[in-house]
Each structure stands twice: as C-alpha cells, then as structure tokens.
Amino acid sequence: MxxxxxxxxxxxxxxxxxxxxxxxxxxxxxxxxxxxxxxxxxxxxxxxxxxxxxxxxxxxxxxxxxxxxxxxxxxxxxxxxxxxxxxxxxxxxxxxxxxxxxxxxxxxxxxxxxxxxxxxxxxxxxxxxxxxxxxxxxxxxxxxxxxxxxxxxxxxxxxxxxxxxxxxxxxxxxxxxxxxxxxxxxxxxxxxxxxxxxxxxxxxxxxxxxxxxxxxxxxxxxxxxxxxxxxxxxxxxxxxxxxxxxxxxxxxxxxxxxxxxxxxxxxxxxxxxxxxxxxxxxxxxxxxxxxxxxxxxxxxxxxxxxxxxxxxGVPAAPSAPPVTKTDDARALAASVRARGGTVVATGGCFDLLHAGHVGMLQNARRTGDCLIVCLNSDVSVRRLKGEGRPITPEADRISVLAGLDCVDAIAVFDENTPERLLRELRPHVWVKGGDYGTERLPEASTLEEWGGRVLLLPYLDGRSTTALARRAAGHHGAARPSGLEQSS
Missing domain, CATH: 3.40.1190.20 (Ribokinase)
Structure with a gap:
C-alpha cells in the first residue's frame, strides 16, 4: 500500500x-x-x-x-x-x-x-x-x-x-x-x-x-x-x-x-x-x-x-512451525492436523503449468499451514482428456510442482476424482480454481464428512492449459488436443 x-x-x-x-x-x-x-x-x-x-x-x-x-x-x-x-x-x-x-x-x-x-x-x-x-x-x-x-x-x-x-x-x-x-x-x-x-x-x-x-x-x-x-x-x-x-x-x-x-x-x-x-x-x-x-x-x-x-506494540501471533517439503503427503497432513494447523489440499492435472496455476497455488497455501497437491496420474488424465494427453508426463509434472515453494507435498491418484485420497488426507480446506463457478464440486460431499470446506479461488483470465496447447498446436499446424481444461 x-x-x-x-x-x-x-x-x-x-x-x-x-x-x-x-x-x-x-x-x-x-x-x-x-x-x-x-x-x-x-x-x-x-x-x-x-x-x-x-x-x-x-x-x-x-x-x-x-x-x-x-x-x-x-x-x-x-x-x-x-x-x-x-x-x-x-x-x-x-x-x-x-x-x-x-x-x-x-x-x-x-x-x-x-x-x-x-x-x-x-x-x-x-x-x-x-x-x-x-x-x-x-x-x-x-x-x-x-x-x-x-x-x-x-x-x-x-x-x-x-x-x-x-x-x-x-x-x-x-x-x-x-x-x-x-x-x-x-x-x-x-x-x-x-x-x-x-x-x-x-x-x-x-x-x-x-x-x-x-x-x-x-x-x-x-x-x-x-x-x-x-x-x-x-x-x-x-x-x-x-x-x-x-x-x-x-x-x-x-x-x-x-x-x-x-x-x-x-x-x-x-x-x-x-x-x-x-x-x-x-x-x-x-x-x-x-x-x-x-x-x-x-x-x-x-x-x-x-x-x-x-x-x-501488539505481540505477534506465534508463527506456525515451518513445514518441510516431503514425499509423504499423508504423514504431513497428520502432523499438521495434530499440532492444530490447517491442512489445505487442491487437485488437478497441472498439465503445462501456467501462471493461473501458480497464482492459485500461492493463494491456496496462504489460507493454511501446508498445501498438498492431489495430482491426476497419467492414466487418469488420459481417461479424462483423451488421447494425446497429458502433454507432460507424470514424473515431470511432479518435479515441476515440487519445485514451487508453495507446494509442501504431492499425492498421485488414478481415479477421475480424488475422493478416496481425500478421505486419507482429511484436509480442512479443498481449493479449486474459480472457473468452476457456482456449480457444486464432486469433492464437496466428501469434505463435509469431517467438516471440511471447499474454497474457490480465481484464476488469471485467459490462461488455461487447453488454450496454451491449442495456440501451440495452431502455430505448428498440429492437431489440437481435445477437452476443455482451465482447472488443470
């Protein structure tokens, strides 16, 4: 200011x-x-x-x-x-x-x-x-x-x-x-x-x-x-x-x-x-x-x-203990929850990570004490998006997400939606990009089982994996990928 x-x-x-x-x-x-x-x-x-x-x-x-x-x-x-x-x-x-x-x-x-x-x-x-x-x-x-x-x-x-x-x-x-x-x-x-x-x-x-x-x-x-x-x-x-x-x-x-x-x-x-x-x-x-x-x-x-x-001067609120990046998302969620912190999770394909993704992930991390990304596996992405997807294989998507300071852990799931994984993690907050609008997310009912809540955060306008892929395909005269995707 x-x-x-x-x-x-x-x-x-x-x-x-x-x-x-x-x-x-x-x-x-x-x-x-x-x-x-x-x-x-x-x-x-x-x-x-x-x-x-x-x-x-x-x-x-x-x-x-x-x-x-x-x-x-x-x-x-x-x-x-x-x-x-x-x-x-x-x-x-x-x-x-x-x-x-x-x-x-x-x-x-x-x-x-x-x-x-x-x-x-x-x-x-x-x-x-x-x-x-x-x-x-x-x-x-x-x-x-x-x-x-x-x-x-x-x-x-x-x-x-x-x-x-x-x-x-x-x-x-x-x-x-x-x-x-x-x-x-x-x-x-x-x-x-x-x-x-x-x-x-x-x-x-x-x-x-x-x-x-x-x-x-x-x-x-x-x-x-x-x-x-x-x-x-x-x-x-x-x-x-x-x-x-x-x-x-x-x-x-x-x-x-x-x-x-x-x-x-x-x-x-x-x-x-x-x-x-x-x-x-x-x-x-x-x-x-x-x-x-x-x-x-x-x-x-x-x-x-x-x-x-x-x-x-007002005494500053005690800072939450620092979270160390880990490969064990389930252990991280249990640890943060045990000390009274807020577990935040989000999910998606994150194929061709773009500025909209990064902004959403940064804002999601600020709402709690750790951020766990539930990542669609290659099999799951292909089933949802069709042949030719994912553009970026699972191992590379994990590596890129792990490189972000705002991401504390990543857990991969094979289903279309991560309800089973969420029941293991039991996050307090489930974050998705605001392009979903007012429709009820399929994960909402699962979160309600333990009192969790859904939070929609906006994406940057005009940035989506599908839009980027189509522009790239059009530039090179290649076939355009199918499916609409701004959320992942």
Whole structure:
C-alpha cells in the first residue's frame, strides 16, 4: 500500500476502565462482594482500540505487509469532558486523530474485576455526534482502506453518505453492531460475531437457530446478500470464523491455530483491525480472515487488553512451525492436523503449468499451514482428456510442482476424482480454481464428512492449459488436443 494512502478507522470511541482488586468477603448490608481496589487502568475502547491495534501490528503480521506499514487515521467523535481528554491523551501518540464534535461525553465502560475476572460493568456517558468536517471528508477521500468500527453510537450513521460513495471504489471493512445501521452496499468484508449475526439475520433455515458451522455459514451468506457485501466473516470466538459470500453454499471455515483461554474483551476489534490491515496490504478476504483468526487468538492468549505490552506494540501471533517439503503427503497432513494447523489440499492435472496455476497455488497455501497437491496420474488424465494427453508426463509434472515453494507435498491418484485420497488426507480446506463457478464440486460431499470446506479461488483470465496447447498446436499446424481444461 502506498505510504501516502492511510488506513482510516471510522467509528465510536469509548473509554474503557478496569478497576482491579480482590474480593474475599461480602458486604454486611447486602449479599454483594466487596472489592478491595488495588489499581485502575484506562484505555481507548471501540474504534479507538481498533485503530490502536491496526497500527500496532508488526509489518510482517498482515499478509504481504509493507515495510513501514500504513499511517492510521482515526475519525471519531469526542466532547469536552475529563473522560474525553483522557481518550485524547491515550490516542494521540498512536494514531492521527480527526474529531467530529460530540454534544455530551464519550461513553465510559467501567469493569470491576476481582482477580482478573469481571464482577460488574457500569456504563455511563454518551452524546450526539455533530456535523462532518471538510478535514474528515478529505481523509476519507484519500484512504486506501476504511475500517468502520460501529458501536451504534452515531459516528457511522453521521458519515453514512460519505461511506456509501467510498465503498464504490475503496476497500471498506465494516464491524457491525445490532444497535447500529447495516453496512453500506459494496463493503469488501463485514465482521459480525456469532451473536450479532444471529440478531441481524432475517429469515428461517433448519440450521439457523443452532450454533453449528452450517448455521453460521448460512447466516453469513444471507447477510452478505442482504447487505450486498463481497464477503461476511462470522467470528466464533475460540472456534475461529466462517467466511461466506452472497448465496454461498460452501462457506469456508477457519479453525483457530490453538486452544485459547483468556479474557476475550477486544478480540472482535483485533479481528476487524487485522483483517483491514491485511486487505490494505493486498491480501484476499480468505487470507485476511485466516490472519485475523490467527492474530486475534494470539491477542487473547497474550492477555488481551490487559497485556501491558499491548500499548507498546501488539505481540505477534506465534508463527506456525515451518513445514518441510516431503514425499509423504499423508504423514504431513497428520502432523499438521495434530499440532492444530490447517491442512489445505487442491487437485488437478497441472498439465503445462501456467501462471493461473501458480497464482492459485500461492493463494491456496496462504489460507493454511501446508498445501498438498492431489495430482491426476497419467492414466487418469488420459481417461479424462483423451488421447494425446497429458502433454507432460507424470514424473515431470511432479518435479515441476515440487519445485514451487508453495507446494509442501504431492499425492498421485488414478481415479477421475480424488475422493478416496481425500478421505486419507482429511484436509480442512479443498481449493479449486474459480472457473468452476457456482456449480457444486464432486469433492464437496466428501469434505463435509469431517467438516471440511471447499474454497474457490480465481484464476488469471485467459490462461488455461487447453488454450496454451491449442495456440501451440495452431502455430505448428498440429492437431489440437481435445477437452476443455482451465482447472488443470
């Protein structure tokens, strides 16, 4: 992302206060615990926390991150109370702050915590957001990516007209709230949590009232259609997230990298901030969601908003152990799965490997912790494509694929489709080129046996094995190969 194009965070900032202490006795006049206060901490919440997190990630935490990272601009509403000044003092060293006037005071959320566990929350404050300034309009017009952190307090509603125009040509990530307004049409990614998605989703479905992955994925697809957004990532807390597109019958599940116990306060802001930063650095929504699941899990594991190191920089998510290229695809899949990683597989003939193949394989590898290629054998290719195919024999196709850094293992199969092999590998994700369109892939039912998901990734336009072979044959006056093949 060009350094002069900032990531702009828009939304309602809160002042979060944690009053920490111990509670070992009840009050004599009521059955209520007595908190012996030891210390008190203030921090920005809501959009203020999201902006802080977006600017605090190390440059390589988001996929393809630029060396210096983008400038973070926060557009929010602040008043003139002591609480508002506390928020300014907390934010000014970390982000460029652009204020809308607030008639009233910033909302203050105070948590009373005993031994790190919340006992009670007290909310106070709030106000009416004033008019949009020219400085804010200019910042939005110059943004590369915009994250809307909507807490239903009026900032997103005040800027809705500007955001609606912006979504037509700028990446917009929207973190919604049931009390707020729906995302503007054209948002690149919307990030409700499971409870918010259930509250916001209209309609009825057999899985809609449950908490299964199919139900969450269905709600994500319905909301993506209703909101006319490119994709919806429904966050599931310690269970990860599901990513769905409008009308999607096969939403993609992103399991967590590790089991995490800890205070989840701020994890949703971390997820949205990570996804926005990753998209700003050129990631696909699938890559951004994968990175957001990883980083928000690490955020909670490191102590979340209570982590003292947070305000000096967010601790980077632990990198997955490096995968060594291997000839044993089955052992690799078992090893990655055993340590909680995500196994990704794809398949095809890969005859005359071209730029479309390479781009798809690189993107597929970024969605998980290893990539296994299920390769059609020569017998299988000939049965599918006819005489004269494959153009490149099996051993050579294996050698070329093995030479790609993004491919960790290759497994050959003789059948028309790799269902038997997939049952041995049991990948979390099955990736195919997007030229398959919306038709249901034959492997989808197999993946569903163990909760796996199908992910379609686009190919580069105009690049296919058959097209290359036909051009070559036409140039030399040879017979053209039969069969249509862009997927392999």
């Amino acid at each position: 060009p350094r002069n194009r900032p990531l702009v965070v828009v939304g309602d900032t809160l002042l979060d206060t944690d009053v920490e202490g111990q509670a070992h006795r009840l009050a004599p006049d009521a059955p209520a615990p007595v908190l012996d206060v030891a210390e008190e901490h203030n921090r920005p919440g809501g959009a203020g926390l999201a902006a802080t997190l977006a600017g605090a990630f190390p440059p390589d935490a988001a996929a393809g991150g630029s060396e210096a990272g983008p400038e973070i601009v926060l557009v929010t509403a602040l008043g003139q109370s002591r609480s508002d000044q506390t928020v300014r003092d907390l934010l000014t060293p970390r982000v460029r702050l652009l204020e809308l006037p607030l008639r009233g005071s910033v909302p203050v959320k105070t948590r009373l915590c005993a031994d790190g566990r919340p006992l009670l929350r007290v909310d106070r404050g709030g106000g009416t957001v004033g008019p949009v300034t020219d400085e804010v309009r200019a910042a939005l017009a110059g943004a590369h990516t915009v994250l809307v952190s909507d807490y239903g307090r009026g900032v997103a509603a005040r800027l809705r007209a500007e955001l609606a125009v912006l979504a037509g040509h700028t990446q917009v990530v929207w973190d919604p709230h049931p009390r707020g307004e729906p995302p503007v049409p054209g948002a690149r990614l919307v990030t409700p949590n499971a409870g918010e998605a259930m509250a916001l989703c209209s309609g009825d479905h057999p899985d809609a009232n449950g908490d299964g992955l199919h139900g969450h994925g269905w709600r994500g697809a319905v909301l993506a259609s209703e909101w006319r957004s490119a994709a919806v990532a429904v966050t599931l807390g310690r269970r990860g997230a599901v990513l769905a597109r409008p009308g999607d019958e096969a939403p993609l599940y992103f399991p967590p990298l590790q089991e995490v116990d800890g205070d989840p306060c701020g994890a949703g802001d971390c997820f949205a901030a990570t996804a926005a930063r990753a998209l700003a650095d050129g990631a696909l929504p699938e890559e951004a969601t994968h990175e957001a699941v990883r980083q928000s899990g690490a955020f909670v594991a490191a102590g979340g908003v209570r982590n003292p190191a947070l305000w000096g």
